[in-house]
Amino acid sequence: MSLTILRILEVLYANPDREHYGLEIARTANVSNGALYPALERLTRAGYLTSALEDIDEAAEGRRKRRYYQLTEDGRALAATELRDAPRLPGHLALN
Template sequence: MRMTIPVAKVLAALLADPEAPRYGLDLMKLTGLPSGTLYPVLHRLQAAGWLAAEWEEVDPVAAGRPARRYYRLTPEGVRAARAALAELRALAPDSPKPRGIAPTGAPAW
């Protein structure tokens, strides 16, 4: 997996609570990434086996919105994401370290 800043932001957001299913708009808010950047990253993570995705079972008419596609790191994805972000931090020892999730819910990258 090629580690880019958008990939690192998505992984950090997903790792903040690996058990929590996240949908696109939620991830856009957490990462600050536009949909045109976010969805290709999600697709690559899913193709690599790091991410599982499933559609919510909801009646769009009753819910008043379309069904959401929820994303969650796989167990392999959790291990790989933690290792990749640790390696990224090790490569840039003089740069500021991520501080986790900021009070607004956005990763502190």
């Protein structure tokens, strides 16, 4: 499992009942957007994440719609296993 995916899983698993948007995940996980979005897409296609576009009026809000991600039950199980077994790496969040 790549460091990028481990960092993403760690961010999402720290608060699994909340939806997280991409920029928030990137900043917290210290992952570039170029690495983040392909990893989120792979996790979503594999059934480990759900994703949904927020329902806002972009003109009224003054920003683009955000896509929110949340771990599925399978994603939670994967995160628990992978994070438990992952070595402590430099820059890795300390959630255990």
